[in-house]
Amino acid sequence: MHSYLTAALIAAIFSPLVAEAATGNGKSTRYWDCCKPSCAWPDKASVSQPALTCDKNDNPLGPEVKSGCESGGSAYTCTNQAPWAVNDLVSYGFAATAISGGTEASWCCGCYAITFTSGKNKGKIMVVQSTNTGGDLSNNHFDIMVPGGGLGIFDGCTGQFGFQFPGARYGGVSARSECSALPAKLQPGCQWRFDWFMNADNPDLSFAQVRCPAELIARSGCRRADDASFPAFQMPADTTWRPPQSTETAGPNEQCDSITWDAQKKMIETFVARLLAMHPRHQPNGDLVFVQLESFILH
Structure with a gap:
């Protein structure tokens, strides 16, 4: 299977109408803190409107509403920004990002096709829209929004839902069965981690910036002014995922992993x-x- 990153690079080189897309190799983590994401504030980037946020009842709010992670705030992450599988090979979702050489002005509401290059989900593809960033992120870092994936630094979930989410502060729940302790709307996104994502633990990735799929924009409400200048994501003709071989071994000082054992x-x-x-x-x-x-x- 050819890497989607290669296809995106070829498109970027030979099409005069396509802007230079951010590409590279990076790493992933996961989180879900329920807070208002950074790209939901005004004037972060040239966009149609800031990313949507919601109140406790999942009703959309304006961009000026204070984050629920601040005193007196009431804006939270909308529950429909959890990831979902399109097919066996491809998923859509959202992420906090930090792209080398860029700023929020260049990545807020931008979309990236990422191919996982290590771990149990090696070879799977995810298209994410960047709606957040963070001071704790390193270069080319995609912190994927996964309900039950760990609060991280902030906890807006207790304020939004009225109870402490289960799992470790960093890493979140450790078993699919624990997803049932989350609010009903967030359970499918939590289960996605153990199903489509194969419970992979912070796999490495390659990425290429792409035009945002309509399905992501419909949930975030945010489209970059330069979105049309990036190559469209092309769904592979063969969407069958082929698991990595269990005999695959890691290099020196690298994480050991396979499809069959933790x-x-x-x-x-x-x-x-x-x-x-x-x-x-x-x-x-x-x-x-x-x-x-x-x-x-x-x-």
């Missing part, structure tokens, strides 16, 4: 087994753990 748990189990084999009569103390962990990693 890397972090497997690595811990292997380490503990080896540690106990070397010291069968002793309960490992803190110093011993660190010494043997260093030896295990380096050898």
Whole structure:
């Protein structure tokens, strides 16, 4: 399967009507903090209107309303900005972004076709619209909006829904069954992570800026003035996703992963087994753990 990034680059080079699109390699994380996203404020970029926000009842609000994550604020993330699968290969959604060499003026309400290049969902494609940014994001970083994906720095969900969301502050829920503890409107987006996204943990990606699909603009209400100058996203003719081979191995100092097992748990189990084999009569103390962990990693 040819990379969509390659197709977008070819289009950008040979079409005089297509503006230079942001492209590159980057990383992904996930979050859902319920706060008013940054691109929902006025004057962030040249757009038709700022990204939509909603009140507690999912009614759209104007751009001047203060964020629910601020004292006295009532603007929150609209629940329809959760991700959804278009087919087995492609999904749509929203993200907070930080693109190398750019600013909010260049990425607010811009859309990007991202191809995941590592992890359990390697080869899958997601088209996201940037509606937010963050001081904690690094270059070419896509923080995908996934209900139950972790609050991160801010918590607007308690104010919007009246209760503390389950899961870790960073990373969110750890099992599909925990999605049932979220508000009903957010449960499909939470389940999407364990279904279409394969519960991949912060996979790497390649990306290319594209014209925003109408489906994303319908939910955000925001279109960039230069949107038509970017290449349109072309749905692949073959939308069958082919999982990465379970025999695939990671390079030195890279995260191990496959379609069949959870890397972090497997690595811990292997380490503990080896540690106990070397010291069968002793309960490992803190110093011993660190010494043997260093030896295990380096050898």
